[in-house]
Amino acid sequence: MKGETQVSEKVLMLGNEAFARGAYEAGCKLSAAYPGTPSTEISENIVKYDEIYSEWSPNEKVAMEVAIGASISGVRALASMKHVGLNVAADPLFTVSYIGVNGGLVIIVADDPGLYSSQNEQDTRAVARAAKIPVLEPSDSCEAKDFVKYAFDLSEKYDTPVIVRTTTRLSHSQGLVELNERLDIEDKPYVRDFAKNVMMPGNAKGRHLFVESRERALAEDGYDFPINTVEYNDSKIGVITSGIPYQYVKEALPEASVLKLGIVNPLPRRLIEEFASKVETLYIIEELDPIIEEQVRSWGIEAVGKDILTVQGEYSANMIKKAIKGEDVYIAKAAEIPNRPPILCPGCPHRSVFSVLKKLKIRAAGDIGCYTLGAVAPLSVVDTTICMGASISSLHGMEKAKGKEYIKDWVAVIGDSTFLHTGLNSLMNMVYNKSTGTVVILDNSTTGMTGHQDHAATGLTLKGEATYSIDLEELCKALGVSNVHTINAFDTKKLEKTIKESVGLDEIVVIIAQAPCALLDKSPVTKQYTIDQDKCKRCGMCMKPGCPAITKKEDGSIEINDTMCNGCGLCVEFCKFDAIKSVKLK
Amino acid sequence: MDTKNIMIVGVGGQGTLLTSRILGGLTIQAGYDVKLSEVHGMAQRGGSVVTFVRYGKKVNEPIVEEGQADVLIAFEKLEALRYVHFLKKDGAIVVNDQRIDPMPVVIGAEKYPENIIEDLAKDHRVFRVDAIDEAKKLGNSRVFNVIVLGLAAQHMDFTKEEWLSVIEKTVPAKTVEINKKAFEIGYNL
Ligand SMILES: Cc1ncc(C[n+]2csc(CCOP(=O)(O)OP(=O)(O)O)c2C)c(N)n1
Secondary structure, three states, rough: OOHHHHHEEEEEEEEEHHHHHHHHHOOOEEEEEEOOOHHHHHHHHHHHOOOEEEEEOHHHHHHHHHHHHHOOOOEEEEEEOOOOOHHHHHHHHHHHHHHHOOOOOEEEEEEEEOOOOOOOOHHHHHHHHHOOOEEOOOHHHHHHHHHHHHHHHHHHHHOOOOOEEEEEHHOOEEEEEEEEOOOOOOOOOOOOOOOHHOOOOOHHHHHHHHHHHHHHHHHHHHHHOOOOOEEEOOOEEEEOOHHHHHHHHHHHHEEEEEOOOOEEOOOOOOHHHHHHHOOOEEEOOOOOOHHHHHHHEEEEEOOOOOOOOOOOOOHHHHHHHHHHOOOOOOOOOOOOOOOOOOOOOOOOOHHHHHHHHHHHOOOOOOOOOOHHHHHHOOOEEEOOOOOOHHHHHHHHHHHHHOOOOOOOOOEEEEEEHHHHHHHHHHHHHHHOOOOOOOEEEEOOOOOOOOOOOOOOOOOOOOOOEEEOOOHHHHHHHHHHEEEEEEEOOOOOHHHHHHHHHHHHHOOOOEEEEOOOOOOOOOOOEEEEEEEEEOOOOOOOHHOOOOOOOOOOOOOOOOEEEHHHHHHHHHHHHHHHOOEEEEEEOO | OOEEEEEEEEOOOOHHHHHHHHHHHHHHHHEEEEEEEOOOOHOOOOEEEEEEEHHHHHHOOOOOOOOOOEEEEEHHHHHHHHHHHHHEEEEEEEEEEEOOEEEEEHHHOOOOOHHHHHHHHHHHHEEEOOOOHHHHHHHOHHHHHHHHHHHHHOOOOOOOHHHHHHHHHOHHHHHHHHHHHHHHHHOOO
């Protein structure tokens, strides 16, 4: 931005790292988030800046409200989350749109076209439109940083929260970024403002009018926002695009005229109309939903978009070349070879619990986390996955719909982080509404799926400071569940006995299966297992739990891979011939 | 110079992120514009992972597409086969001769293809190394990926000194020496 001093050479930064840097340079003082791919590294980088208070909140709704509180108190604040996290935070989002801000409020939301790590492919722009909140969309790491700063300025200028939308490709790509100094932003004074900050119906009516006029002002002023850029080249093809697809357009159609939108809600109508009038054929290239396209067409402008491009997955330069120029791009055929889906790691405690459930022929109402992988072969014990927290409440729903006998071969499985995120409410509901059923909390002392973030029951904050660690057993008891067992996740005998007994009871039982995530312990492996080929009968029983370290060779013999085995010993329990021996490592 | 396209493929958890970081450091040290695309999240749990590195005068697209890769670096041979159609006609494949069975193979639903490296070599320039074995000889099987990188370095436009200086800056201080040794092994193959 103008007038700032550059403090370094260009550095290579992940999109998410650049977002964090942008918040730092913008003088942001608070950041709250709940992890979620592909947004997690924003907080993991913000934590490096001591000037910013940063935290993992237990869920996105809480994170959003923490940031709103900071904004009301007069400082610049940030919340970040993945697209489905915005659903959890939708309640405060829709109303903070009315309240607006005191200190700037920016929300970074990461969409996942192509579903690299998500349960759906929703488009954040649609949520933002419904909430009437402006959305900025950067297209590389450099803009990621700059747009966050611009977002804070817009937020304060127009009295609105601002969403910065990213996608997996941007968040997880590295590009060059120029660093600047941190701006010295003074806290805004706090003044009680009943009509603006207390959203009771009478006040909300007034604020709704304000929101509508704010939308009109932003749409009008967008004509001059420097984050929208126009490149006039050949007038035959004109493209309106934004975000990462802009990069594909530049690669695929270097001769085209391009209107690159930095703000995608509300749309700068005058700018778009002007651009459209200067080109012969107008294309609108946006990943996921036709958000820009439908609005532009509704203004009577002819445009080509989803009629030739998909609403699913990521785009690429070749895809655009093919769709627009009809070019026959070279695509050699991929070999037909076995897939390699993600799997539970060697030594994962979830595998141990699932192997017991499988043995007992029990189905699991599942949840979201690494343990969702219990749904795939060879374990195949998880039958449902909806959203965070849904395991416990959907099991309760089954019980109420079909009766307690019906769920005697069911349990709910939920991770520790997910339990604290929203599972807690569901368990409260089971107690309140006199349910029965068994809930297994897979407590691996971390938020595993997203890369090991701490939470309220790990005893550490995002900054790595020691803090109170919530005792899950006491917590469940406090909710009114009297039958709570904490069991070592690798003690399969005790697990088997307890689960078998629990599902037979007409009450709520919580089993906390405890063992740290296998990847948490970074110390060298001290014990491994190997197969005694003389004793091995090649029955394949040890392969039942699906440990990737155990494989069958061409000649039928079974082998344990010594670069993968971490010595958990689960396979030993499955061998009836005493053929798996432990080996001590130095 | 035309934009150079490098792909690093492997199995989640094999350390593709470290290698892409080294490559990234190398390209900016040489003054190029660069974009790198990585995989974080679910696929890191033993899934098929791919990292794209593109460098040149000005880079837009952060991904490499089919038929565009100059060098394909594969930490596992089935993954080399999975992505070989991304290679340019005259591109080079650097492959670690390691077999990691994916779950469909482990459970017996599918077969791991035989003679992958020989088949790849029919149409492409293939350079193989048993990097796990070499790394074990060094006393730490974890540095196998830097051995593979050393072999790949033979087919890229940076000097050995440039590589070593970036490795020194990128890996944890305690492991600088062993990583440098690992690089040399691959580089001198
Ligand atoms: C609303 C929402 N926020 C965040 C995520 C991203 N996410 C997927 S699983 C998960 C938590 C995993 O932790 P845990 O429940 O402890 O299970 P683990 O992966 O450790 O087995 C998160 C944060 C999500 N899917 N939905």
